[in-house]
Amino acid sequence: MGGPRFIKNQVYGWLLLMPAATLLVAFTHYPAVATLLQSFFSSGTARRPSKFVGLDNYAYMLEDPVFWKVLTNNLWYAVGTIPTSVAIAILMALWVNERLPLRGVVRMAYFTPTVLPMIAVANIWLFFYSPDIGLLDQVTRVFGFHSQNWLGDPDTVLACIIVMTVWKEAGFFMIFYLAALQSLPHELEEAGRLEGASRWYFFWRVTFPLLMPTTLFVLINAVINSFKLVDHLFILTKGGPDNASSLLLYYIYEVAFSFFDQSYASTLTVVLLLLLALIAVGKFTALDKRIHYR
Amino acid sequence: KTELTMYYPVAVGGPLTEVVDKLVADFEAENPDIDVNAIYAGNYNDARIKALAALKSGEPAQLAVMFSIDIYELIEQDAIIAFDDIVSSEEDKAWLKGFYPALMENGITDDKTWGIPFQRSTIVMYYNKDAFREAGLDPENPPQTWDELASMGKKLVKKAGDGTVERWGAMIPSTGYPYWMFGALTKQNGQVLMSGDGATTFFDAPATIEALEYWKGLGSEMGVMPEGTIEWGTLRQNFLEGKTAIMWHSTGNLTAVKDNASFDFGVAMLPSKVSRGTPTGGGNFYIFKDTSEAEQQAALKLIKFLTQPERTAEWSIKTGYIGTRPDAYETDKLKNYVVEFPPAAVARDQLEFATAELSTYQTGRVRKLLDDAIQAALTGSKSPTEALTEAQKAADGLLRRYR
Amino acid sequence: MSAVRNTPGRWLEIIGAWMVAVLWLLPLVYAFWAAFHPPEYATRFDLLAPLTLENFATAWSQAPFGRYFVNTFLLVTMILIAQLFLCTLAAYAFARYDFWGKNLAFALVLLQLMIMPEVLIVENYRTMSNLGLVDSILAIGLPYMASAFGIFLLRQTFKTIPKELEDAARIEGCSEISILWRVFVPLAKPTYIAFGLVSISHHWNNFLWPLIITNSVSTRPLTVGLAIFGAPESGVDWSIITAGTLLAVAPLLVAFLLFQRQFVQSFMHAGIK
Amino acid sequence: MSRIEVQSLVKEWSGQRAVDNLSFVVEEGSFTVLLGPSGCGKSTTLRMIAGLEDVTGGRVMIGERDVTNLDAAQRNLAMVFQSYALFPHLSVAENIVFGLKVRKVKRVEREQRLQRVAEIVGLEGYLERKPAQLSGGQRQRVALARAIIAEYPVCLMDEPLSNLDAKLRGEMRAEIRGLQRKLGITMVYVTHDQTEAMSMADQVVLLRDGRCEQIGTPDTLYNRPQTAFAARFLGLPPMNLLRLSRTANGTGIVGLGDQGAISFEADEGWHLGLRPEDIEFCDEGVPARVTAIDYLGADSVVSLEIGGQGLAVRTAGHSNLKLGEAVHIGWNPTAAHLFDAQGVRAAVS
Amino acid sequence: MSRIEVQSLVKEWSGQRAVDNLSFVVEEGSFTVLLGPSGCGKSTTLRMIAGLEDVTGGRVMIGERDVTNLDAAQRNLAMVFQSYALFPHLSVAENIVFGLKVRKVKRVEREQRLQRVAEIVGLEGYLERKPAQLSGGQRQRVALARAIIAEYPVCLMDEPLSNLDAKLRGEMRAEIRGLQRKLGITMVYVTHDQTEAMSMADQVVLLRDGRCEQIGTPDTLYNRPQTAFAARFLGLPPMNLLRLSRTANGTGIVGLGDQGAISFEADEGWHLGLRPEDIEFCDEGVPARVTAIDYLGADSVVSLEIGGQGLAVRTAGHSNLKLGEAVHIGWNPTAAHLFDAQGVRAAVS
Ligand SMILES: Nc1ncnc2c1ncn2[C@@H]1O[C@H](COP(=O)(O)OP(=O)(O)OP(=O)(O)O)[C@@H](O)[C@H]1O
Ligand SMILES: Nc1ncnc2c1ncn2[C@@H]1O[C@H](COP(=O)(O)OP(=O)(O)OP(=O)(O)O)[C@@H](O)[C@H]1O
Ligand SMILES: O=P(O)(O)OC[C@H](O)CO
Ligand SMILES: [Mg+2]
Numbered sequence A: 001m002g003g004p005r006f007i008k009n010q011v012y013g014w015l016l017l018m019p020a021a022t023l024l025v026a027f028t029h030y031p032a033v034a035t036l037l038q039s040f041f042s043s044g045t046a047r048r049p050s051k052f053v054g055l056d057n058y059a060y061m062l063e064d065p066v067f068w069k070v071l072t073n074n075l076w077y078a079v080g081t082i083p084t085s086v087a088i089a090i091l092m093a094l095w096v097n098e099r100l101p102l103r104g105v106v107r108m109a110y111f112t113p114t115v116l117p118m119i120a121v122a123n124i125w126l127f128f129y130s131p132d133i134g135l136l137d138q139v140t141r142v143f144g145f146h147s148q149n150w151l152g153d154p155d156t157v158l159a160c161i162i163v164m165t166v167w168k169e170a171g172f173f174m175i176f177y178l179a180a181l182q183s184l185p186h187e188l189e190e191a192g193r194l195e196g197a198s199r200w201y202f203f204w205r206v207t208f209p210l211l212m213p214t215t216l217f218v219l220i221n222a223v224i225n226s227f228k229l230v231d232h233l234f235i236l237t238k239g240g241p242d243n244a245s246s247l248l249l250y251y252i253y254e255v256a257f258s259f260f261d262q263s264y265a266s267t268l269t270v271v272l273l274l275l276l277a278l279i280a281v282g283k284f285t286a287l288d289k290r291i292h293y294r
Numbered sequence B: 001k002t003e004l005t006m007y008y009p010v011a012v013g014g015p016l017t018e019v020v021d022k023l024v025a026d027f028e029a030e031n032p033d034i035d036v037n038a039i040y041a042g043n044y045n046d047a048r049i050k051a052l053a054a055l056k057s058g059e060p061a062q063l064a065v066m067f068s069i070d071i072y073e074l075i076e077q078d079a080i081i082a083f084d085d086i087v088s089s090e091e092d093k094a095w096l097k098g099f100y101p102a103l104m105e106n107g108i109t110d111d112k113t114w115g116i117p118f119q120r121s122t123i124v125m126y127y128n129k130d131a132f133r134e135a136g137l138d139p140e141n142p143p144q145t146w147d148e149l150a151s152m153g154k155k156l157v158k159k160a161g162d163g164t165v166e167r168w169g170a171m172i173p174s175t176g177y178p179y180w181m182f183g184a185l186t187k188q189n190g191q192v193l194m195s196g197d198g199a200t201t202f203f204d205a206p207a208t209i210e211a212l213e214y215w216k217g218l219g220s221e222m223g224v225m226p227e228g229t230i231e232w233g234t235l236r237q238n239f240l241e242g243k244t245a246i247m248w249h250s251t252g253n254l255t256a257v258k259d260n261a262s263f264d265f266g267v268a269m270l271p272s273k274v275s276r277g278t279p280t281g282g283g284n285f286y287i288f289k290d291t292s293e294a295e296q297q298a299a300l301k302l303i304k305f306l307t308q309p310e311r312t313a314e315w316s317i318k319t320g321y322i323g324t325r326p327d328a329y330e331t332d333k334l335k336n337y338v339v340e341f342p343p344a345a346v347a348r349d350q351l352e353f354a355t356a357e358l359s360t361y362q363t364g365r366v367r368k369l370l371d372d373a374i375q376a377a378l379t380g381s382k383s384p385t386e387a388l389t390e391a392q393k394a395a396d397g398l399l400r401r402y403r
Numbered sequence C: 001m002s003a004v005r006n007t008p009g010r011w012l013e014i015i016g017a018w019m020v021a022v023l024w025l026l027p028l029v030y031a032f033w034a035a036f037h038p039p040e041y042a043t044r045f046d047l048l049a050p051l052t053l054e055n056f057a058t059a060w061s062q063a064p065f066g067r068y069f070v071n072t073f074l075l076v077t078m079i080l081i082a083q084l085f086l087c088t089l090a091a092y093a094f095a096r097y098d099f100w101g102k103n104l105a106f107a108l109v110l111l112q113l114m115i116m117p118e119v120l121i122v123e124n125y126r127t128m129s130n131l132g133l134v135d136s137i138l139a140i141g142l143p144y145m146a147s148a149f150g151i152f153l154l155r156q157t158f159k160t161i162p163k164e165l166e167d168a169a170r171i172e173g174c175s176e177i178s179i180l181w182r183v184f185v186p187l188a189k190p191t192y193i194a195f196g197l198v199s200i201s202h203h204w205n206n207f208l209w210p211l212i213i214t215n216s217v218s219t220r221p222l223t224v225g226l227a228i229f230g231a232p233e234s235g236v237d238w239s240i241i242t243a244g245t246l247l248a249v250a251p252l253l254v255a256f257l258l259f260q261r262q263f264v265q266s267f268m269h270a271g272i273k
Numbered sequence D, E: 001m002s003r004i005e006v007q008s009l010v011k012e013w014s015g016q017r018a019v020d021n022l023s024f025v026v027e028e029g030s031f032t033v034l035l036g037p038s039g040c041g042k043s044t045t046l047r048m049i050a051g052l053e054d055v056t057g058g059r060v061m062i063g064e065r066d067v068t069n070l071d072a073a074q075r076n077l078a079m080v081f082q083s084y085a086l087f088p089h090l091s092v093a094e095n096i097v098f099g100l101k102v103r104k105v106k107r108v109e110r111e112q113r114l115q116r117v118a119e120i121v122g123l124e125g126y127l128e129r130k131p132a133q134l135s136g137g138q139r140q141r142v143a144l145a146r147a148i149i150a151e152y153p154v155c156l157m158d159e160p161l162s163n164l165d166a167k168l169r170g171e172m173r174a175e176i177r178g179l180q181r182k183l184g185i186t187m188v189y190v191t192h193d194q195t196e197a198m199s200m201a202d203q204v205v206l207l208r209d210g211r212c213e214q215i216g217t218p219d220t221l222y223n224r225p226q227t228a229f230a231a232r233f234l235g236l237p238p239m240n241l242l243r244l245s246r247t248a249n250g251t252g253i254v255g256l257g258d259q260g261a262i263s264f265e266a267d268e269g270w271h272l273g274l275r276p277e278d279i280e281f282c283d284e285g286v287p288a289r290v291t292a293i294d295y296l297g298a299d300s301v302v303s304l305e306i307g308g309q310g311l312a313v314r315t316a317g318h319s320n321l322k323l324g325e326a327v328h329i330g331w332n333p334t335a336a337h338l339f340d341a342q343g344v345r346a347a348v349s
């Protein structure tokens, strides 16, 4: 303790960290705290200055049916996107990790959604989902189904959003799985083959457990995405009909920038932060496990 | 040199940005001492957000075309000035009086004029004459009343052998601006949606509820329209593809429809129940408060330039929007155009029955309340009565403090 | 590797893999269809439909794509450079120095993995407007420059670099910073590439925050431009929208096609798994 | 039943022959070592026997069966990989019984066999650990146990000891050899370590560039190497090879003139092979000069320069020679090896 | 100028002493080996000399300078690491001149020195390659070259050969030793391989648990080990230690009764040390039974059982003994070592 190296560690450590830390504090930690504070004040306009209102905003939130609606939507959205995109990602990774005719093309196909901006492809999906003239309807009509108002029906609209999200995410997650698969020693698979393990058995007994760290990482990303991926709503539905496809972050945007109610937006943001904090706790334990795993 | 930044929205089809750019270029040519930076800012909502955001960030625009109904929000934010305060000359005052009064309704409150009509519309009924003929209806005689709309609509529906619908009778869009379409229906039923001071709404009035029931009925009971919501943005495409025989849409789409329709189509006033009726719609010019005297005058100059009869006529022809002033229709250009293409006058003629578009304090929220209620009713998750009563209650809660 | 013999089940899988690939490509395929055919074929599929480049011309003339390109390019480059610089320094501190409060600091950094700038749009907007930065490309980039993901990734990589290399450099007379520059940075190249690609594709595609913080053509990135250009309110014209979309994604798509092998490999070397 | 016969085996990698027409027989219950320098095709051969690699040509027979086209799983053999290939997420016990589970062996029987095998390899106390918690030698034992428990008559090992330190390597050598004898396993064992080959094998197959250089017992390979390559590959320090040439009077070591004359016939370009331990210092004989002395405790290696060629001599204990000293050396004629210009062993005549 | 003096060096890791009051001197231009089992503190000591590790106590002097608190970069010494620590992203040439570049040596001079050093280590043809494209021995040479080019008088090496195969190791040993002599470098060399220590060192520092067990020339360590630990640590197979006990008639090897009587005095719990190569088979003498024979080519190791204790004997070439055969052994009394109950060398009386 206290040797020359000790001093050096302190000085260099903090100096190197400083630039990044400043920005992090300015755009992550400070705003998080400020959001919390703002949620105890009313929104001000030029004519009515903002004032301390205690928990009023929270009370309003609890009574706000739209809030509850978007919260449940968001939970369903998470439930709908996470397992599906992860499962598809694993499947894709397994496929393109093996010898497969046209493997390069297939791998590229899986990955393209990652490169396409959500906001741009949303218009194309709008075409897919359009009643009567849309691709989906054109295809289902061939099979004798009635035209379906995919985005105009509260029963189907969220599912449509989910499908598009899965399409967007799966290929991205696939890359992580692919990297993990390729780093698994080839000999393990050979040992399995010598023992006569079927592909199915080997996947469940060996590959899948060994992919667990990746799965945790991907899962957490999927959860975060399910709270932050709202770009397509701007084009596809604007959260409608009757908020059937609205998500928390989209609602925050609406409240803040359409209704100009910064305080209520902050209140909603606090809820979002709390949800993410919960996930964060999960994430750290997961990361711990990961390290322990090596 | 004075520099002006102007935001403007587009909410209908066609290459409108080119038209605006050209008009602005003309202005600059005529006024070399003024530079205009016209920024297309998306839909009406986006345009308002952008303009106000710019305002707050200290790099404000000097003027903007924004929703005619943004007026209360803008006043509340203390963002705009009234034209009465900058208009001095008699000539200017006369100019101010030269617009269709119906179009001025949304721009005036507290006896002051805050917005000058620019891309203004009413809702009109586009219909596919070929489809009318095919259904054995008189293509020159579109539906005049709610009942006719229902009955003719039913005849216009075309089904394939297996029962799938190949063409619908009519479509009224219910995303984007559902409250606007609804404003037409209520007006036709003899009811307006809000009071003149923007502090009271009439969402649960019996006539309002009845209007929504009719709208919903077109889909669920009469089978004239598909159930669920109908997308504002793709509706024109549906119409052009022949997937619906009738659509209600902004007259701002007229030119885009005209340019792309591969069939014979007509335009008519909306049908009536108690009377005919439509809200006006579209965007007004606003001038922002945080501008210098010189800039204000330059902005005024620009606005005046763009509302000259000649330009107004040109604008109307290129888009389908209403010529905002009677004198525009006196120009040869527009006169000839109307003769050769009568639908161009329908929206203007309908002004006679027009009312102001829904506009209140807290307008974003209030509008969303009504939008949600309409969509809830149309998609069947709530009954019209239930949906509208709830919306009214919530609106009352929001507006109480403004009374 | 001995051939896994092709059983019927295996063929089913191959076909499955292809079908998913087709599904996944569908939006892009449609974009090509609609963009290269006249508008009347946008929603109708006819093999004999005539080809045209008209839509691209129209799209190009209707929105200042050129400007949007430049904006996005500036934005992405600026963010990337800043990220690489800041994250390198921070990751080096975390990987190689034992300073007081290190664990707490690291936890605070990781917090950003959860609380991304997307979530804090309201407050960050306020901050930007206090700084007078609203409607600037810098403002779009600032909240992302200290990337927790980047710090985390680089730290992991730095930690895998053998201590002996650092020792060797030290024996050879390197100072702290020249160790970083001469040993760590070059050795972490795959990580830089992988992170760079993720960052580029993320910010090339990012929408919500730029939408909020930009007001004008001179700052608006492609995504926001596209959203405004293709806003359904103005009546969806798929031919032109898809043409615009293709214009917008082309550079990234081409880059990805060219570099996909390196990309995947970098991912593996970088230990992003 | 478990005799292995490799017939004219060929393996090509994109046109390059990694294994080139290789044939040998491993008798039932015997221990055969595939020996050779890095890249000579040892692993490839082993993997073809295991069925992990397709053959380009030739056949592999196990017992009476032609297994060339069978899946690895159907060949009934066990294999130990160089890096052990233990499943990191499974406990030692689970790793060992992995194959039994795959083959749906009953739980009770699994347990019994596990106990027995764990005892044999001395892992009783470690069954619950994960591989990461074991030392190198213990991991090696788990891999062994996994190979043994199947009770297959054939076992293949690919450099199983190369990751261990010298001491452990010595212990494991004895252990593997003991087990193989005890269980009567037919073993094919790959290594590039000559000590392993010498001390474990019943038969050594020495490979070079995918071809067989020599097959025989360790004794044969050491004492009657068929080629100069084989001669140099075994023994440490390796056998000295002295260039010969014809002199006026017969044959002699290059560079020594008449003093290097030797008593037997050889052609230009031939080599005389002498193992370091077979050379003695004597008062008369071939003259040489001391260039280095390495004291190794039990013995020393003296490096000599003889007619411009280098030569290593092993002597017991300390050497009392000095650097630069002139000495004379000699050897027992029976200890001399002779290789022709192609490096093939020639008779000493 | 480059004499190294280590004075009462101490290093603690969270309270644990890894190096415990260690002192020794390395004379200028001499070759000192730090030898000891894994974990005994060799690397830690070396790293403290290099300045890569803070000392907990004691001093390091190089020449007349106290360098204890200087940075590694300021100590003017070179170091070669176990895994070579070559920079994988740099070519061979860039690796070698890395330090010169850091110290801003001019380009022309760099080139000259590079050429000279590349020649010394025989890497002329490889300068453009990346380390990954080199064999182990070549990499080792690059590491050497990097250490030499600085022309520092002191060089430290931490197990530089342990990643190489046996043959290469032998060659590199000679090479390093040769270079050190030629350039007059003061060398501190860490290894746990006794062969390296024996064949290279002028002086060996044998460590055990962070303390110095014995310092001396290889000869001294081998022939007069001061402790049983030192005796067992050097030699392969290691020295045999036979338990002794007092018998009615004096002293004897445990388990042999009268037949194990030996001619000198020893107490209960003492050990008799005999190197395997010092034991001979004879017609009369101590009786034993053959339990194993390992043929290693040049010699064989015969394992015996004697009075319940194990004993290894080294014989030249083949042994014609058979397993289980009863034999008799003897040894020259001067070859016997004696250790007391504490394992400390005792005089044979
Ligand atoms: N999958 C492969 N693709 C192409 N060439 C290969 C492959 N595997 C091995 N080879 C080549 O075949 C030859 C023999 O390789 P093999 O692994 O059998 O050597 P080895 O004797 O086991 O060497 P080592 O002792 O280094 O393990 C080498 O030249 C090697 O480069
Ligand atoms: N960074 C460290 N932190 C804590 N303990 C350490 C550290 N480095 C070494 N040690 C401990 O110090 C002791 C001596 O380690 P050192 O590396 O010097 O051994 P060594 O003799 O070089 O062994 P080897 O032959 O295995 O390299 C060991 O018990 C080791 O566990
Ligand atoms: O499409 P526009 O421009 O007629 O405007 C639409 C209405 O104003 C919406 O309320
Ligand atoms: Mg091999």
Ligand SMILES: [Mg+2]
Pocket (backbone or CB within 6 Å): E042, E043, E044, E158
């Ligand atoms: Mg060490």
